[in-house]
Amino acid sequence: SQQGEEDPQALSIQEGENATMNCSYKTSINNLQWYRQNSGRGLVHLILIRSNEREKHSGRLRVTLDTSKKSSSLLITASRAADTASYFCATDENSNSGYELNFGKGTSLLVTP
């Protein structure tokens, strides 16, 4: 089942601008991850944030997690044309046996030169 839901569905910005994507989920989680997918091919892991963490950075990526609101955001700073892709949040639910990730429908990001 899909638990995460990304917002917006699509985002178009110019190079150099920041891009912010949001993810909401429904049940308590162990961790939340963000993945990137180029042109409907394989997904690439970007960053993981655990349920006891509030913010995490990796290069130009900044992820926040608010477990009280069951939401997360992914910020990409100083975007580049190469950042054009779909971005998915994925949650590892507490109720799982640890084998399933629940993905949202994704945010499609277009970065124009």
Add this chain to the structure above:
Amino acid sequence: ETGVTQSPTHLIKTRGQQVTLRCSSQSGHNTVSWYQQALGQGPQFIFQYYREEENGRGNFPPRFSGLQFPNYSSELNVNALELDDSALYLCASSTDLGNEKLFFGSGTQLSVL
């Protein structure tokens, strides 16, 4: 480059036929998961194999089955294909039972006519 390879890249089948999709995981990754991604949707969990045994299963019928081999390769078999089985099938490997970072292959695009 995730080190996970899938074959074939594209496949066209007719309703009612059977199909086998293949995946070669990263060396040392004992866990392989399969996901189905319909157009415009996020990946949906099919099942996971750990050390050659099914470790968990999503909401997919028994005509979806799998195998994992000692050499880090695995298969997804789908019998009695239906039109709705048309999708991108992704395999993902990880170390042991962790879901904390999945390494995805580029997928097999299956079209059922």
